[in-house]
Amino acid sequence: xxxxxxxxxLNDRSCVSEFSNAGADEFYIGFYDENWxxxxxxxxxxxxxxxxxxxxxxxxxxxxxxxxxxxxxxxxKLYITLNANAYSRxxxxxxxxxxxxxxxxxxxxxxxxxxxxSASLAVKYGIPVTVSTMGGAYNRxxxxxxxxxxxxxxxxxxxxxxxxxxxxxxxxxxxxYEVFHMxxxxxxxxxxxxxxxxxxxxxxxxxxxxxxxxVITDLHSFADDHDIELNDYLYNMLFHNxxxxxxxxxxxxxxGISSLKIVGRADDTEGIIRDISLTAENIRIAYExxxxxxxxxxxxxxxxxxxxxxxxxxxxxxxxxx
Amino acid sequence: xxxxxxxDLFDAAAFLAGINIIDDRKLSFERIYIGSSFCPVYFIFSxxxxxxxxxxxxxxxxxxxxxxVFNEALLQQGKEKxxxxxxxxxxxxxxxxxxxIGMLRYVSEYGNVPVVLGRLxxxxxxxxxxxxxxxxTAGFSLLTFPDFINQEKVIGIELDPLADVLDLRAIRDxxxxxTLNGPYCYMSVGxxxxxxSVHKTVDQKFRPSTGCRFECQHIVEIHADPHRPLNKKLxxxxxxxxxxxxxxxxxxRSVDRQLYFPLDEFxxxxxx
Numbered sequence: 001x002x003x004x005x006x007x008x009x010l011n012d013r014s015c016v017s018e019f020s021n022a023g024a025d026e027f028y029i030g031f032y033d034e035n036w037x038x039x040x041x042x043x044x045x046x047x048x049x050x051x052x053x054x055x056x057x058x059x060x061x062x063x064x065x066x067x068x069x070x071x072x073x074x075x076x077k078l079y080i081t082l083n084a085n086a087y088s089r090x091x092x093x094x095x096x097x098x099x100x101x102x103x104x105x106x107x108x109x110x111x112x113x114x115x116x117x118s119a120s121l122a123v124k125y126g127i128p129v130t131v132s133t134m135g136g137a138y139n140r141x142x143x144x145x146x147x148x149x150x151x152x153x154x155x156x157x158x159x160x161x162x163x164x165x166x167x168x169x170x171x172x173x174x175x176x177y178e179v180f181h182m183x184x185x186x187x188x189x190x191x192x193x194x195x196x197x198x199x200x201x202x203x204x205x206x207x208x209x210x211x212x213x214x215v216i217t218d219l220h221s222f223a224d225d226h227d228i229e230l231n232d233y234l235y236n237m238l239f240h241n242x243x244x245x246x247x248x249x250x251x252x253x254x255x256g257i258s259s260l261k262i263v264g265r266a267d268d269t270e271g272i273i274r275d276i277s278l279t280a281e282n283i284r285i286a287y288e289x290x291x292x293x294x295x296x297x298x299x300x301x302x303x304x305x306x307x308x309x310x311x312x313x314x315x316x317x318x319x320x321x322x
Numbered sequence: 323x324x325x326x327x328x329x330d331l332f333d334a335a336a337f338l339a340g341i342n343i344i345d346d347r348k349l350s351f352e353r354i355y356i357g358s359s360f361c362p363v364y365f366i367f368s369x370x371x372x373x374x375x376x377x378x379x380x381x382x383x384x385x386x387x388x389x390x391v392f393n394e395a396l397l398q399q400g401k402e403k404x405x406x407x408x409x410x411x412x413x414x415x416x417x418x419x420x421x422x423i424g425m426l427r428y429v430s431e432y433g434n435v436p437v438v439l440g441r442l443x444x445x446x447x448x449x450x451x452x453x454x455x456x457x458x459t460a461g462f463s464l465l466t467f468p469d470f471i472n473q474e475k476v477i478g479i480e481l482d483p484l485a486d487v488l489d490l491r492a493i494r495d496x497x498x499x500x501t502l503n504g505p506y507c508y509m510s511v512g513x514x515x516x517x518x519s520v521h522k523t524v525d526q527k528f529r530p531s532t533g534c535r536f537e538c539q540h541i542v543e544i545h546a547d548p549h550r551p552l553n554k555k556l557x558x559x560x561x562x563x564x565x566x567x568x569x570x571x572x573x574x575r576s577v578d579r580q581l582y583f584p585l586d587e588f589x590x591x592x593x594x
Contacts, residue, residue, distance in 0.1 A: 043447065043455060085445040089466035115445075116423060117467060138513070139397040141424025159513035159530040164394035187528075188512035188563075192391070192442055194484075195509050195563075196449040204510045204563060207451060207545065208556065214544040218592045219537075224520075228541065231520045231527065239528050312525065322525045 003287060004249075004257055005077070006279050007178065008272060009265040011058050015272075016070045022273045023280030026077040026259060028112060030057040031064055033098075040091055043196070045084035048114075048134060049265055051198035056265040061102055068106045077109035082118060083132035085194055092117060100125045114191075116149055123150035133157050133180070136191030139164075140171040147175055153258065154178070158186055162248060162317050166255050179252060180316060181260035182275045183267060185243030187235070209236045238313035244302075246279070248317040250286040250295035278302065296321070354378055355581060357388035357407075359421055359440055360511045360562045362396045363518070363534060365389065366403045371410070378414045385411055388419040388440060389429070393513055393531040401428065408435060419480060430475045438478040438501070439464075439471060441508055448484035448507055450554030450565025451547070459573070460485035465492040472498075480581070482507045483570040491574030501579040505568035505586075506557070515561045517541050542589050559585055 005025035010016065016027070030047040032054055037044065049056035059067065064080070071078040080103060087095065095118075103111055104125045111122045114134035122129045130153040131137055131146045137154045146154060153176040156165055169177055186193070187205045195204030213236075215228060245252070245260070252260065260283075262275050282299050289295035301309055308314040312322060356374050358364045365388075378385050387407055392400040408415060418435050420426045421442035429437050444462045449455050462481060464470060471479055471493070478499030481488070484507055493500065518534030519527040520541070526532070538560040545556040554565040564585065 045447070085447050086463035088461065088463040091463070117470075136391060136422060138391050138422070139394040139424060141397065141428060142391075142422055143424075145423040145427060157513070160393060161395065161530055164530075167394050186512075187514060187516075188510045192445070193510040193512070194445055194447050194449075196447055196452060196455065198452075201449065201451045204449075204451075204556070207547070208543075208558065208563065211545045211547045211556075214546075215541065216544065216589055216592045217541045218594065219540045227520045230524075231516070234524070234527060235516050235519070313528070318525070318529065 004252060004283055005259045006181075006276055006283070007079070007259045007261045008276055009263060009267075010067065010071075010078075011056065011265045012269065013059075013067050013070060015269055016067070016074065016076075018269065018273055019276060020074050020076060022276040024076065024276050026079065026109070027071050028079040028081055028261075029059070029064065029067065030081040030265065031059050031061045032057045033061060035098075036094065039094065040088075044091065047081040047083050047112075048085075048132075048190075049081075049197065050084065051196055052266055053199075055199075061099060065102075065106055068108060072107070079110040079112050079130055080108050081112045081132070083112050083114040083134045085114065085134065087115070087118060092121065096121055100127070103127050110153060112155070116145065119146065119149045119151060128152045130178070131155060133190040136189070137168070138191075140168050143168055143172045143175075147172060151175060155261070156180070157190060158243070158316060159189060161319060162251055162255075163319075165257075169255055169257075176258035177256075178259040178261055179245060179257055180243065180263065181245045181279065182262045183242060183264040183272075185240030185314070185316075187240050234313060238308075238311055240314060240316075242308060242314050243316050244308075244314050245316040246282055246299065246301070247296060247315065247320040249279075249282045249299070250289060250292045251317075251320065253283070253286045254292075274302075292320075351383075351582075352579075353384040353386055355386045355388055355419075357419070358390045358560075359388045359419070359442060359508070360390055361515070361538075361560055362390045362392045362400055362531060363515075364536070364538075364560070365392075366396060366399050367533070368536075371407060375411045375414060383414065385415045386417050386419055386438065387411070387415050389421065389425055391422045391425070391442065396531055404429075405432075408432075417477060426473075426476075430473070435475070436477040437473075437475045438480055438499070439476060441480045441482050441503060442511075444479070444481055446484060448482065448509055448565075450507070450509065450556060450567070451550070453552045453554075456485055456554065456565075456567065458485050459487040459489050461489035461492060465490070465496075471496070478578075481577075483567040486570060488570055488572045489574060490572050490577075494574050496575065499579055500575065500577045501581050502570070502572075502577040503581045503583060504570065505566060506564035506583050507567040508562055508564055509556065510563040511561050513561075516558065517560065540592065542585070542592060557585065559588075 007026040110130040421440035543558040
């Protein structure tokens, strides 16, 4: 049986070894390009994390070649992110002239793209296409469109249920599927959240949690006041501050998910290594389990079941336990 | 849910669905938008459609039907509802607004239904929290791909006021209908509705696209950063987040249609 891979962010070449040893099978990486910024402006993103500059994209494209070699020499896979919200024709022309031939020469395992135009261009160059969560693959019809272009892998949005994921996979079995698995959550839709991700403002979802909030409502009974206040507190304080799909690993295995994504291009290395190790251990337990109940009994949690697990507001897929 | 009169109906529907509510005692308007760009639950389960179809039919008003992105669980129901509405509104619904590539193909192949590319197709970043990002000239990337916006059956596009000056030079010669939303700019949306969880038990809160009691008709949130008074406030209305962007100029081309979203009026009504 083909087992699930663990996909991790790579923001430091020295981590290839550590992450691989911890159990990572696949890496994704972005890059910066100062010519791009000069030409298209400081707000023009190359990928979804470009707003964080070199903190999230440490290397120039020319520096990726050796990193790709490092990864490939270990028998691992490497994906490059090119998943900004949108690209103009000028930007795409620049990318075609400047980036795509390099991608092709590096023999990467996939280009993570956010739209049909970028995907078509990658296909033209013979580069395997992974549709980013920015591509909004919320249903089978959208997935079919990407497959018709030539996509090889689809990354599911974070806000789909396991039942929905299974339904899409059964309808469109010809591609690989990837799910978000651990670390920074998002309470909005990756594909339709168009606010900037930049240090001076942070993400939109974080802003909505923590800035002054005025609730205007015509619901004024005590019960409604209570419900609104409690809902607001739980959403702002607990919901997907960190997100995790560890309890769903057995179902992922049953569904045939190809890859579990651990995000955090700007996160600390030690934390990512812990998450890789824990995920690898739970994948092993999932494949050894005869049932989901057995997996849920035997799976390992972070640090002896931290509060976030007991409260269950960090779950990507709370339906596994509730 | 019942409303006492048409004004309230339009207020509520506009809040949820982007209906073009303008008080016809004060201003003229040419068409009404029903459906939703953002919420499949509202699109499928709202009960306002018969009243709006009847209202428009009697006044010879045309209707634009907005179709949201459906999550997989609601896709089939969404298509069935779409078919029912197109049939029921065949005399008044003269265009269907789609917001994803799957629905674009579905509606394009559905029959002789004119299609508009909705606001979610135009994914250029926008952010009311960054004054420098609003006080500028900005274009729409997708408009630079004429093959896409000129697809057969596509008769128009629906844009948001994402900056003070909108660069429409890429569609200087575009023959379709250019619609501009206002006075609020859409900034974000998600499949998980905060308001829709208000009345749910704790262990069932914040799940994607589950049912709700249409709490969004009763709650609006306004978010502000007191340390940055120049930043625009963000407003959570339903599943979506907006910022106020009332004054917009265009270069290269004028817009053909202004779509008014009466969030201010709705907020005032909530305040009583």
